[in-house]
Amino acid sequence: MDADVIIIGSGAGGGTIARALADSGLNILILERGDYLPREWGNWDPRTVFAEHRYHTHEQWRDQHGKFFSPITGYHVGGNTKFYGAAVLRRRESDFLIRHHKDGNTRAWPICYADLAPFYDQAEAWYFTHGQAGTDPTDPPRGDYPFPPFSHEEDVALVDTALRGMGLHPFPLPLAIHRLDDDPEHSPCVRCPTCDGFPCMLHAKGDAEVCGIRPALEYSNVRLLTKHRVQRLISSADGKRVETVETDQGRFSARLVVLAAGAVNSAALLLASASEQFPTGLANHSDQVGRHYMCHLNSACMALKPGRENRTIFQKTLALNDFYEGSGDPEYPYPLGHIQSLGKVTPGLFHAEQPHLPIPATAWAASHSVDWWLTTEDLPD
Incomplete structure (x- = not known):
């Protein structure tokens, strides 16, 4: 052996x-x-990561029609x-049960949340997870997080306040990042804008x-x-x-x-x-x-506010699960999914993703946007 x-x-x-x-x-x-x-400057360069795909595989896969495509994955x-993006959320208790969707019902798991809870505890400790228990209404039973939540920057805090004013329940996004708020001079994480979607040159990401x-x-x-x-x-x-x-x-x-x-x-x-x-x-x-491959439908959404610049650097600190089990609308009584803030879209990143748009337009949109990551429910196909 x-x-x-x-x-x-x-x-x-x-x-x-x-x-x-x-x-x-x-x-x-x-x-x-x-x-x-490789640890190099390209780790933090939007063009290297998102346009040239330097760190992704060059192999070709086939889709269901036999057509070749380039997968955004790497080895x-x-x-x-x-x-x-270092967001680490536990499954909710309802995720292990039969769930009713528009296109059918899921199967119940042979285990429940309580079976996995001690392993979630261990994983969160290993991955130095920051968060605040009990702030999300869908939060399953749990103890405190190993580390306190990441604080919101000024413009994200305004969004948090506005959401609460609408009767919603935003909460600090649990993040697996090695950040020392009480000792910023020696903190591995420096709250940079190149976290979500980028490799961390400082090895601060969990x-x-x-x-x-x-x-x-x-x-x-x-x-x-x-x-x-x-x-x-x-x-x-x-x-x-x-x-x-x-x-x-x-x-x-x-x-x-x-x-x-x-x-x-x-x-x-x-x-x-x-x-x-x-x-x-x-x-x-x-x-x-x-x-029956299952992949949640993930969407990036930029909400524009023309009259105000978003000066946030580290934006990925806010999440919302008010629609996780459904919207409460009797005409669509199905789970809708999870919302979290996206790492701040910068002019360079937006242009790397949309190179055919005029640079002034992408620069203006990126500087005036609040950016979101939407995870929509999906069934195996």
Whole structure:
């Protein structure tokens, strides 16, 4: 055996479970398809990140019609958490139950929120999460956050006050960022405008590399191999477990294999592991692996106020769940989703995303906008 446990992927799942198992004394091998994301000025440059897609894969995927497209995803130590906005919210109690949507009902989970609550506690501690319990009406039962919430800047505070005046219940967005408000001179986070969607050059973002892989590698029983793309999984003779992992650089065997390559690539790897014994792919007796993909509908929304500039630098501190379970409208009694502030859209970022618009127009819009991230409910398709 090359290891007791092989973990495929070093992102949110793989990185966190590596840290959880690191002190077990087991021989742990982490296989990562990519490499460490380079620390360079381009990390903070909107054109490099959003126009040139320097840190995203150049491979082509096919859509449901067979047409090629470029996925906005990348392969790095830490996975796509290197780019996330560091917002970390727990599932609500109702998420584990049957939920009624316009297009049908969800299935209930075989577990409930209470089963996961202690693991949420542990993850929030590892990812130095800032927040304030009890301020969101949909908040599940929980204790205090490890760190106090990020404060609102002046213009965001005005929006918070306005929302409360409408009878809504905005709350501080829980953020996994290493920020020391009581010692700003030595704080890893400097509340810069290049957080949401950018890699953090200061390693202040609570991503899976900083909070999972790095602490795990402090143990001598944990190894990480980068640039090892897993190509297929090979099961034991009786078909009851995976015993060999085949990469583009060789084969590795272990008593236990953890597949944490992300929703799309984990399914693709199981399908690529078809054999005479498993002609439709591993773990696919139902023929459902890779089907019914579910991805929340995420939208960026810029609300413009022509008469006032938005001088905010670090905007991503506000969230709203008043419509999470529904709007209260009897004509549409279905869950609507979650709203949170987006990292501040700057003129450079807006132009990188919309290069065909005139620069003066994008500069004016970005300086007068309050920016939002809308996560709309969706069903598997």
